[in-house]
Amino acid sequence: MQGVYHINAVDEVTQWEIVASVERISEAYLVPVLETTLLQFPFVVRGFHSDNGSEFVNRIVAQLLNKMLIRFTKSRPRHTNDNGLVESKNGSVVRKQLGYAYIPQSCAERINVFNEDFFNPYINFHHPCFFPVPIIDPKGKIRKTYPYEEVMTPYGKLKSLS
Numbered sequence: 001m002q003g004v005y006h007i008n009a010v011d012e013v014t015q016w017e018i019v020a021s022v023e024r025i026s027e028a029y030l031v032p033v034l035e036t037t038l039l040q041f042p043f044v045v046r047g048f049h050s051d052n053g054s055e056f057v058n059r060i061v062a063q064l065l066n067k068m069l070i071r072f073t074k075s076r077p078r079h080t081n082d083n084g085l086v087e088s089k090n091g092s093v094v095r096k097q098l099g100y101a102y103i104p105q106s107c108a109e110r111i112n113v114f115n116e117d118f119f120n121p122y123i124n125f126h127h128p129c130f131f132p133v134p135i136i137d138p139k140g141k142i143r144k145t146y147p148y149e150e151v152m153t154p155y156g157k158l159k160s161l162s
Contacts, residue, residue: 002024002105003102003103003104003105004021004022004023004103004104004105004107004108004111005021005022005023005024005025006019006020006021006094006098007019007020007021007022007030007033007034007037008089008093008094009037009038009041010089011041011043011045011154013157013161014154014157014158014161015089015129015131015154015157016041016042016043016124016154016155016158017089017093017120017123017124017154018037018040018041018115018120019093019094019098019115019119019120019123020033020034020036020037020112020115021033021107021108021111021112021115022108023105023106023108024105027060027061029108030061031060031061031064033112034061034064035064038068038070040116040120042158043158045068045070046069046070046071047070047071047072048065048070048071048072049072050072093123093127097119098111123154124153124154124155125153125154125155126153127153127154128151128152128153129151129152129153129154129157130146130150130151131146131150131151131152131157132144132145132146132150133145133146133147133150
């Protein structure tokens with residue numbers, strides 16, 4: 001028997017992150033959690049990029065995103081780097097705090113209450129993130145550096161934008 005599944009939504013500009021949990025990866029469980037997750041962002045979500053899993057690539061999720069006027073794209077098969085930011089956040093944030101241990105499916109609702117009341121505010125207002133600064137080297141190649149001066153919380157990054 002599988003345990004709780006953690007859904008991690010990350011904005012690519014501000015790194016604003018919303019973590020939610022579901023009992024099962026199916027439309028019945030995923031769509032309500034996905035809808036509340038998208039409403040927790042402090043700005044309008046204009047695009048939604050997911051992995052190629054059938055739980056996200058279906059008619060009901062497409063209808064939800066269309067209703068909210070959100071453009072939907074999905075990853076290419078066998079291209080793990082398409083979701084690099086989310087995958088790194090899964091390890092450095094979600095798994096570090098929530099662990100790898102089995103959590104019974106019946107706990108998903110209680111975990112969501114914890115996420116919404118405590119974990120998501122902690123991630124976005126207190127957890128520092130590195131933000132890349134692109135630098136063009138002498139050969140014309142763009143390299144990303146992560147200077148310490150650019151470390152800030154997602155809320156700090158959001159405030160710094162015009």
